[in-house]
Amino acid sequence: MVGYAFMGRVHSQAWRSVGAFFDLPVSPAMTALAGRSPERTAEAARTLGWASVETDWKNLLTREDVHLVDICTPGDSHAEIALAALEAGKHVLCEKPLANSVAEAEAMAEAARAAAARGVRSMVAFNYRRVPAVALARRYVAEGRLGEIRHVRGVYLQDWIVDPEFPLVWRLQKDKAGSGALGDIGAHVIDTAEFILGDRLTGVSGLTETFVKERPYAGDSAGLTGQGRSDGKGPVTVDDAALFLGRFSGGAIASFEATRFAAGRKNALRIEVSGSLGSLTFDFESLNELWYHDHTLPAEDSGFRRILVTEAGHPYAGAWWPPGHGLGYEHTFVHEVRDFLEAIGEGTDPTPSFEDGLHVQRVLAAVERSAAEDSRWTTV
Amino acid sequence: MVGYAFMGRVHSQAWRSVGAFFDLPVSPAMTALAGRSPERTAEAARTLGWASVETDWKNLLTREDVHLVDICTPGDSHAEIALAALEAGKHVLCEKPLANSVAEAEAMAEAARAAAARGVRSMVAFNYRRVPAVALARRYVAEGRLGEIRHVRGVYLQDWIVDPEFPLVWRLQKDKAGSGALGDIGAHVIDTAEFILGDRLTGVSGLTETFVKERPYAGDSAGLTGQGRSDGKGPVTVDDAALFLGRFSGGAIASFEATRFAAGRKNALRIEVSGSLGSLTFDFESLNELWYHDHTLPAEDSGFRRILVTEAGHPYAGAWWPPGHGLGYEHTFVHEVRDFLEAIGEGTDPTPSFEDGLHVQRVLAAVERSAAEDSRWTTV
Amino acid sequence: MVGYAFMGRVHSQAWRSVGAFFDLPVSPAMTALAGRSPERTAEAARTLGWASVETDWKNLLTREDVHLVDICTPGDSHAEIALAALEAGKHVLCEKPLANSVAEAEAMAEAARAAAARGVRSMVAFNYRRVPAVALARRYVAEGRLGEIRHVRGVYLQDWIVDPEFPLVWRLQKDKAGSGALGDIGAHVIDTAEFILGDRLTGVSGLTETFVKERPYAGDSAGLTGQGRSDGKGPVTVDDAALFLGRFSGGAIASFEATRFAAGRKNALRIEVSGSLGSLTFDFESLNELWYHDHTLPAEDSGFRRILVTEAGHPYAGAWWPPGHGLGYEHTFVHEVRDFLEAIGEGTDPTPSFEDGLHVQRVLAAVERSAAEDSRWTTV
Amino acid sequence: MVGYAFMGRVHSQAWRSVGAFFDLPVSPAMTALAGRSPERTAEAARTLGWASVETDWKNLLTREDVHLVDICTPGDSHAEIALAALEAGKHVLCEKPLANSVAEAEAMAEAARAAAARGVRSMVAFNYRRVPAVALARRYVAEGRLGEIRHVRGVYLQDWIVDPEFPLVWRLQKDKAGSGALGDIGAHVIDTAEFILGDRLTGVSGLTETFVKERPYAGDSAGLTGQGRSDGKGPVTVDDAALFLGRFSGGAIASFEATRFAAGRKNALRIEVSGSLGSLTFDFESLNELWYHDHTLPAEDSGFRRILVTEAGHPYAGAWWPPGHGLGYEHTFVHEVRDFLEAIGEGTDPTPSFEDGLHVQRVLAAVERSAAEDSRWTTV
Structure with a gap:
């Protein structure tokens, strides 16, 4: 196994922890870390526990001791690396969003389908699916406890650029990041909602806004157009x-928001789902809780209950501590790696698939198109 | 003073309490209660404390001991009664929404303007403005504590028809109620948001849904089209x-939801406002609380704080109990009556005015128009 | 009926509201208000809606149109008035704590028992029993939903003298108030806990503290010992x-706290009850909520649920608004008056009885005795 | 470095993570794992990442590549191992409670003092001190933000034996565990409270209870007195x-509770501290939050604020993720190891010291003594 981790610590931590906490059909090895700078990559490998380093990711693909590539690069190189890795027969775990465009994502999803036919697995890293409370939410919906789903309220609120x-x-x-809050955190809330519902968005009406239209150049922005401006802004x-x-x-209607301007909200990925038989609500800022309302109880006895998702019978939780x-x-990353390794060991296709990642990409594109066209309804 | 109260208890309670708790420039009298049934109106007047009854509301307008008409009838008679009352020189307190159409509301707003020139006052009864926490929210925004407002998240969630x-x-x-959740509770959340911001919506993109398209006829639905259906549904x-x-x-972007299908939410009028210097959040299900985040504090010390809006210095609260x-x-109705009587006594125009009510009507109409036209952006 | 109300507004409000919201076997009349100052009493009677005034409470006892005396005076006159009123055949509603000493309370409880035999009713005004959520808590315990009760955690936290x-x-x-936080708010949390459990404390171990041992004299403290001190403190x-x-x-163990030094807690009467089959928690600062944990559910599905105690089937709530x-x-006072009038109409003895009030007095005395004797266990 | 870990995963995880996330003056090595069963210890070492195994802990003390012994055995062997390890010049990290008796703890504290004089460090593992929110609470108190501390309310509630x-x-x-809830979790809440306050308990009045006096023998209880009983209970x-x-x-008064019978509370280590200038509250079930009330703000603006203790400037948090x-x-264990390694590297004595552990032992003993003697006040 191998990770190719610019994100470094989180994924290294996941690879190290997974074996200690879960029984796995294949064992995770921290074979090689790839990075451009020889010195920094070597230092990172040492600290984080990788056995060797590569300064050209392409070398990973020719090594026989490397079976899996974990792509944590920025979005503009996902497609190239993933396509080459799948072609070389390496399993691929790719960070989200899958790509910077629908076209790239389509090529990746097609390559993943072809690779799967040869037993090569791929997964897009929407890690919030692996929060135990989110996985429990999906279980509740799948079990029919919520009945027919009527409403989804999804937001992902941050405040780091207020x-x-x-x-x-x-x-x-835009040339680097593709989009702003929409692609970065909006992608997460879309995927999380679709995961919980086991359903997909079919159309959207969108609106986007840039509140602060110019900002001072950062130290790392050398070379950007307009840098020569006397006010130092771009x-x-x-x-x-x-x-x-x-x-x-399935008939549910939904509202979504992704913003980096919600003062006081640090990482508030929140989803509320209302159904004909019950409701659920989740907030990542209280990640160990799922709130559940059972609408089949007498009204006098019912209310949203705070389930601490730390019981042995809860998704993932049994591998860890007492209630x-x-x-x-x-731990979302540990669970992600665990599920991927399990799928590899069992010879099944893990989720979320590149196809799932492509679908999210299409939702993002539809939102942008709608926003550009007076919010008119746009089919995904 | 006089009330014309089919709503009965709430408004009667307000008229009775207001004098005991607030110093008022004019004193409230419970002069006459109007209703169609002589027996039921007399019984209600006795229980609720009204001095006399009328079975034709027009009689109220000719009585010299009646100075104010409190219109609590369904929306389809608001315009007729209000126009006649203002014409007769009676102050008018009118339930929300102001009318069943923009045209009616326009006529009422014009009549109110003309009446105001003659010292006759009018007010539309968006009572949630008078929750102390909501009034405090407005004060915070007006004082500039939130800086420039970026976001509004407003929902009004109920579950009584799940x-x-x-x-x-x-x-x-529709022929009776005008619209569903939109007009009934959506009107409240629109007005409350505009009140807190001191700003108005300029455009919307909307979507409406009827989840349950047929229901059994109620006992009181005699005469409706289709009642003859063998399945007893319409x-x-x-x-x-x-x-x-x-x-x-002012530049803020907003999302709103009004629904009667949010299982587990009983009367959740919720508003979160995010600004460049702080944020606020309110939920009517916890009506004595306002949550405030002061973004000017160091990040390490800041967080949403739960202000119990029960201090002497808080709006309205000083008239009541200890912290x-x-x-x-x-009490929202008591405060409403208090503010109206104060305005009458001081010779000023109370808010929300019929003009404010007309504006909400226009937002409702714009949402319906947008929803009917593929959610395209619609100017208010 | 009649009220003798120095507390004034709250009780007057209760007398006025009760008839409008509840069907009552006897109707409440606001016959006479008693007070020492003719001017202030007359003014209060006018504002609050009482029909006549008395400046000597003894006159109330000879009036035939007075059937009930509502004692809201400070604790040092409760016994004298209550004994005389019961003797005169008037029903008595007496504020808490019942008296300033166990001896007084014993005399009152005995008089109440004797009066009850003649159909004269009495009640001590522990109003928090009439919070719907508290009454629901008692119902749950009485229905056996909590099983055997193991733990009670009761606090009453305020901060007005920090x-x-x-x-x-x-x-x-002490000469005026009898005791401090213990008697004022400790009495409430004791009674509320005993009410919810339907059980009584049998022994205690206590500790008391006076953090600020001297304070500046208030304007109204004329005549106190030591007032001549040069620092103006006593x-x-x-x-x-x-x-x-x-x-x-019944076997439960409990901890209690009453304090006026809990900075940030305004009126936090909180009780948590843990039983073998479930748990409950209540906080008056969120008075419309009861939190209930059903321990018979699978651990994976259970958690404290927030019941909004506003349903038609909840205690008292059905008389008021929609969920x-x-x-x-x-409203705690309205419910109190309602229950008392109902008991009078039905010829039953209302609760909490003077006997209940006496018991609370005994607990308070036992706490003080224990605190004075090195916290040793003291039988109530 | 070395760990001697029957607790296994948690401590192994801590040793592995600490180097990746913190700059350390000495690097952690996972040199040897000790256990009684050769097979199980070898398997654990392999899974958890230890380099070698020992089946006699005494061998650890003679190995030159072992510098530190991490004692995670049950309490009855703490003293023997710790005394031998310190004597052998090994740094010692010892699980809590420090020992099963005050006498043992005294010997350990004395040995630790003597060892410290030779540069050998020791620490008792009250890990909850290393929750960032708890460390922040201590910082606030130390900075004087709470003023004089008046109240502590500490509970540790679990429900696994209801x-x-x-x-x-x-x-x-008792022969195995020393005491029940008191020593197991009561020790934690005592230490956490004393840590936050930077102060120590001087006296207590206690009460203990065993609700279920007999239970069925567990499979692992062979040899217990009374096992021959026909009902299979003991x-x-x-x-x-x-x-x-x-x-x-320092003058604060406090109440504490430790129980395994609080149905619905899973791991509720809760502490509220009230001071003259502010208050704090913490609950481990929401471990990333500290609630702070600043009493120096105007009453109208103040309330308990929810600080997400995930900012770069918060204790420990800067080493991990974005806000x-x-x-x-x-992570409490990672932080614990980090602080111990830092102290070793810097040549300082880490906290909590064995002296701190001895003090907690004395509080536990005082509570038991008081409970046995009618709750009379007992000096620690």
């Missing part, structure tokens, strides 16, 4: 926030 | 839920 | 806070 | 719950 003096980092530049070319309404194929001893953000 | 066997009451019939002709996106003139002893739903 | 410059008001002087002679452990006759429209502090 | 059919495991037998010889009141040397991405239970 200050207009926050610099023009690459995530605020244009923000992505959305600060995106709102959209949507419809699911009430919570997990954190990094 | 059961498909819930009958086809008048509120589910069509629901209003929305069960309405979602819309919007923009405020921590909460108020309830009915 | 500032050491807060003046030496009468409530901080001694606080009551407890600022009291903690105690206890045992209930989710909360009540406030004053 | 069912009377839960078997008689070793933790319910006596529970430890407390199910312990309550106590206390006083801190809002929470940590879990295991």
